[in-house]
Amino acid sequence: MKALKTIWRGICAFLPHLLLTYGLMLLTFFVINIFNEPMGFLNSHVSRVFEIEYFAAAVLMTAIAIIENRLCVTAFVYLCVACAFILPVFRAVRVDSPLPLDTVYFRVMSLVFSLATIAFAVAQIVLGRADAKKRYEAENAEASEPETAPETSEPETPAPKTETESEPESSEEQPPSIREDESKKAARRR
C-alpha cells in the first residue's frame, strides 16, 4: 500500500511535467505545420499515436486534479478542450486515414489545446510545488517533535503541564531546544 502511494505521488508529480512537454511539442508541430505542411507533423500515423497518448495523459491529469481538489473547474474546462481536440483524431483512426485531421478546425484546436495544456500544466506544477512545500514543512515539524510529546494545540485539554506546554501557541512548531531557551528567558523576566 505504501509503495502504491509512492507510485501515485510520483505520477502526480511527474504528469504535469510530461503534459507540459507534450503541450510544447504540439505547439512546435503546429508552428512547423504552418511553414512546412507537407512534412505532415499533425497528420501522420506517428503524430496520431502521439495525439492519442497526449489525450490520455490529459485525461489522467484532469482526474488527478479533481481527486486532489486542485483547480477543479479549470480541469473540467481543460477536459472539454481535450475532447474537442481528440474527436477528429478518433474519426481519422476510425476511417484509417489522416485526411479528417486536415481541417482548419483541427489546426485551431491543436493550437488551443497546446496553449491550454501549457497553462494548465504550469498551474498544476506551481500549485503542486506549493502543496508539497507545505506538506514538507508540516511533516518536518512533526518529525522534529519528540514522539512522546503530548498535543498542546487545544488549551482545554486537561493534561499535566510541562515547560514546553506553557509556551504561547505561536511557538508550537519550533524545535524543543528553542522552546526551552525561550521558557528560560521568560522565567528570568519574571
Add this chain to the structure above:
Amino acid sequence: MSDSKGTRRKGPLPLYVVIPLDVLLFAACLLTFAYFHHVRPQVLKPDISAEHPVFDPENNPYARPTATETSTLTTAAETTATFSDTQTFEGSMSGEQTVLSGGTAAGSGTSRQSGETPNPPAAVPSSSAIATTATTTAAPQPTEPDLSGWGANFPDKFSYGDEIVQTDNSYRSHDINVTIQKLSYCDSVAYVADLYIRYLDNFSSAFAQDTFGRSIYENAVPMAQRHNMIIAVNGDYFATRDTGVIVRNYVAYRNVPKDDVGALYYDGTFRSFGRDEFDLDTEMRNGLYQSMSFAPALVKNGTVLSGFRGSVAQQLAPRTGFGYYEPGHYALVVVDGRQPGYSVGITIDQFAELFGQLGCAEAFNLDGGQSSQMLFMGQVYNVPDKYNGSAASLRELSDMFYAAEVTG
C-alpha cells in the same frame, strides 16, 4: 514524507533543477518522435485494400511492342564520332517576358490540350543501349525515320537507327531525345529538359532503394546510375508523409488524396485533378501510369493557374516541376534557389508562369527546396541548395522521375 523513525523527508526539487530536467524531457520526447517520424524506415505494401483494377499494360495499344511482335534489327559496330548538331541555348527571361525566341526548344512544342490521344504505335522495336560517350554507328543507318510509337508525331526528334548522340546537354537515340537548356528567369536559373520519348515506358519512376515505404531515402546519384537514367528529376518526396496518391508504373501504393493529383496515363496524356475530383479506382481503370502528388497543379488545360497561397508557395525557393505538351513530349524543369548572386529561387506563381511561357498544356509541381535536383547521364546537372560539388552533400530523395532506354 517522514518515516516512523522521524527522519526528515526531502522537499520538492529546487527550480534550478526542475527546469533543466523539463528541458531534457522535452528534448528526449522530441528526439523520440523525430526518430519514429523521420528516421525509422518502414517498408509499406502497395494499397490493395480497394482491389484497384490495375490497368493491364499487356493490352496497351500504346505500349512498346513485345519481342515476339518485333523484327530483329541488325546492329552495327560503333565508332566514336563528334556530334555538334545540337546548340546550347542560354537566354534570359524576365518574369513578365515570354521565352526568348532563341530558347524555344523547350517551348516550341505545340501545346495540345490534355486528353488528346496519340497515334498508336506500329510494331517496330527499339533496343538502343546507353552510350557513355558521344558515339555514332558506322554501319549504314536507315534513311527513313521510324514512325513507330510517338515517332510519327516527332519523326525528326529521334535517331533513325540505333545511333546514340550525346553532348553535354543533349541526348538523342532511337527512343529518346532530350535537350537541357539553362535559362535565366526572375533572378534565378532554370534548367529545362525538353523530353521526347517514343514509348511511354521510356519515362518511368524509381523508389529510393527500390522500396516503397516511409522514411526510406537514397542519394540521387547511385539511384540514377543504377537505373541508367538519362535525364531525371526528384519526385514527390512522399516518404515523409502518409498522404498523397502514389501510383507508380501502374501499381497503386497509396490512396490518400490530400491536394491536387497529377496523373500520367498509358497513352501518354497527362491530367491534373483537384483533391475531391480524383477517384483512384476510376483512374486506374483509365490506365493511370504515374501519379504525382506533391502539388499543386500549375497549368491546367492550357491555363496558367495563379494566386497560390501559403508560405511555402510564396517564398522564393528552388522548384521542380513536370510539364506536359502532348503525348510523348514533356518538360522536366528545375529552378535553383536560395543562392544569392547565382539564383534566388521563385514562387509557385512564377513557376506556373514559367510553364505557361514554355507552352505546356499541363504542369504539376513536385518537391522543391533542397530536393530540387536534375541529373543528366547519372551526374548532377543543376546546382541544388547546399550542394558543394560532392554527391554526398545532396539531400537524399524518396523517388525520382526519369527517362531511360528500355532494353530487352
